[in-house]
Amino acid sequence: MLAMFFWAFVVGGLICVIGQLLFDVAKLTPAHTLSLFVVIGAILDGVGLYEPFIDFAGAGATIPITSFGNSLVHGALQEAEQHGLIGVLTGMFEVTSSGISAAIVFGFIGALLFKPKG
Amino acid sequence: MLIGKQSWVFQNKPVILETGVTGGPFESNGALPEDFDLLYDDLWMAQDSYEKAHRLLMEKAVEIVLQKGNIQKEDIQFFLAGDLTNQITPTSFAARTNAIPYFGLYGACSTSMEGLALASFIVNYKGAHQVLTGASSHNAAAERQFRYPTEYGGQKPPTAQWTITGAGVALVARSEGLTGQFPYAVSATIGKVIDMGLKDPFNMGGAMAPAAVDTILAHFEDTGLTPDDYDLIVTGDLGEVGRETAYDLLQQQGCLMDKEKFQDCGLLIFKPDQPVLAGGSGAGCSAVVLYGHLLNEMKKGKYQKILVVATGALLSPLSVQQKDSIPCIAHAVAIEYGTVC
Amino acid sequence: MSKDQTAKQETYQKLQSKHELKRPVFKNCVKAFLVGGTFCLIGQAITYFYIYYFDFTEQTAGNPTVATMVFLSLLLTGFGVYDHIGQFAGAGSAVPVTGFGNSVISAAIEHRTEGLVLGVGGNIFKLAGSVILFGVFSAFVVALIKTIYLNIVGG
Numbered sequence: 001m002l003a004m005f006f007w008a009f010v011v012g013g014l015i016c017v018i019g020q021l022l023f024d025v026a027k028l029t030p031a032h033t034l035s036l037f038v039v040i041g042a043i044l045d046g047v048g049l050y051e052p053f054i055d056f057a058g059a060g061a062t063i064p065i066t067s068f069g070n071s072l073v074h075g076a077l078q079e080a081e082q083h084g085l086i087g088v089l090t091g092m093f094e095v096t097s098s099g100i101s102a103a104i105v106f107g108f109i110g111a112l113l114f115k116p117k118g
Numbered sequence: 119m120l121i122g123k124q125s126w127v128f129q130n131k132p133v134i135l136e137t138g139v140t141g142g143p144f145e146s147n148g149a150l151p152e153d154f155d156l157l158y159d160d161l162w163m164a165q166d167s168y169e170k171a172h173r174l175l176m177e178k179a180v181e182i183v184l185q186k187g188n189i190q191k192e193d194i195q196f197f198l199a200g201d202l203t204n205q206i207t208p209t210s211f212a213a214r215t216n217a218i219p220y221f222g223l224y225g226a227c228s229t230s231m232e233g234l235a236l237a238s239f240i241v242n243y244k245g246a247h248q249v250l251t252g253a254s255s256h257n258a259a260a261e262r263q264f265r266y267p268t269e270y271g272g273q274k275p276p277t278a279q280w281t282i283t284g285a286g287v288a289l290v291a292r293s294e295g296l297t298g299q300f301p302y303a304v305s306a307t308i309g310k311v312i313d314m315g316l317k318d319p320f321n322m323g324g325a326m327a328p329a330a331v332d333t334i335l336a337h338f339e340d341t342g343l344t345p346d347d348y349d350l351i352v353t354g355d356l357g358e359v360g361r362e363t364a365y366d367l368l369q370q371q372g373c374l375m376d377k378e379k380f381q382d383c384g385l386l387i388f389k390p391d392q393p394v395l396a397g398g399s400g401a402g403c404s405a406v407v408l409y410g411h412l413l414n415e416m417k418k419g420k421y422q423k424i425l426v427v428a429t430g431a432l433l434s435p436l437s438v439q440q441k442d443s444i445p446c447i448a449h450a451v452a453i454e455y456g457t458v459c
Numbered sequence: 460m461s462k463d464q465t466a467k468q469e470t471y472q473k474l475q476s477k478h479e480l481k482r483p484v485f486k487n488c489v490k491a492f493l494v495g496g497t498f499c500l501i502g503q504a505i506t507y508f509y510i511y512y513f514d515f516t517e518q519t520a521g522n523p524t525v526a527t528m529v530f531l532s533l534l535l536t537g538f539g540v541y542d543h544i545g546q547f548a549g550a551g552s553a554v555p556v557t558g559f560g561n562s563v564i565s566a567a568i569e570h571r572t573e574g575l576v577l578g579v580g581g582n583i584f585k586l587a588g589s590v591i592l593f594g595v596f597s598a599f600v601v602a603l604i605k606t607i608y609l610n611i612v613g614g
Contacts, residue, residue: 012499019550072598117539271545
């Protein structure tokens, strides 16, 4: 268990370092960098590498935004296995709903409760 | 009168009779709080939106000028002002409140001197007896328009600048019949748009420096003066990066002066320990520093003749997304302190 | 743009880059590593919490964990803390899913002044839209390719 905490910290930290290098050296905007990360997550799950990555690094793989790409592909593939090609469209948000729905729901709540502080 | 290619000289000494300067929380914790007439301790100023607060800054600055000068709105012929917000709505709403015939101006952060040059010209040639001119900006309104929502965790690079929250307004009047000493406009040089191909919206100082240098050189060329004729040459908001670059460029072009003489409003307004990265910026920056601090210093006798060069970056969020570079402009007004009649 | 003008621009850009304050890349990377790692550490703790107290498995605990992290970013964003974390940590706060939450929540909070429908509704995905768009579209392409591939190989 302790080992998992260690790897979560290190792997998560390293993914962020790659992001920081894209910000500072490649001069990409956050939007470009994060979009790239999501796409990479999707591709990695497509070739079957993201799940073992999660087994190894735990939250170090599920917390960075790359995991969105992974869960979108996962959901799509699960449905496609059962229902064929159309499953690619119908299954996508089944697994990922928590991150995006949470953001939308809490975003709205935030807008009702909070004022920006500048 | 036109002198040289792009400058005016004002033989009738249009006087800066009164000023009104308002500011926000960062400015009240900054380097020049005593030079503000009114300071707000939060960005909302009891309004419903940042843009409405922005409007209030300008309205209050105008009110203060009228109060200090004991003048009625009806005695002012024109109001020349602008800000950074889309379609300069805060200034236009302030103009609706003060109901003075209005010229809305947009020169980004060079608006203050664009306004002062035009106001001085109008008064010099008796196109008006009294004219109000100014510029303003609001940090949160600028952030949400040009960059990101204010609570977004984006990381700004060290070349980025901090838009000031404040409004500076001046009453420019004819000198006939005035006894005593006043600051007055001597000449003005209108800048051309200069674009050196820089594209980074987080490094406006670097983009604006060539425009400042171009206008300064044009000023000396047109007037036949040199830096020695001024006690201070101060730019609007070049910040750390822009000031170093502009000074370097001026040296290269043979326009020599002590570094101490070449200052920047964006660097004067804040303390070094405030988290403002490369310095202050915004349409209000040059206005509040000139109409507050610098004129006060002139009245105290520290400077007798200064050249104020307000610099503007004429980009929009859309132009950046469309991969355009940043065109910039700088307008200069020379101000002297002394008797006018 | 004449050749002369482009040459002038190049000369100026060289001069300007001498004075341009450089980004402290190493320091930024260290900060990103520490803060990003910490967010993941917190995520790991939350994951175990859900596994042991709520009967989730290692596979299914990911969902409530992400939702909890986004709730955390609601608090940090709403109380005006996340923008300071962001300036300090850069990618360390942008890359974790809390950064995604912050981009949605900060946009929603900011545009309240334009009303709930047009302001909040119309602007909530201002920053996050790219991630959602590219995430969904790339997942679509990847899943499509893989499914077709599996059909060819399997069938």
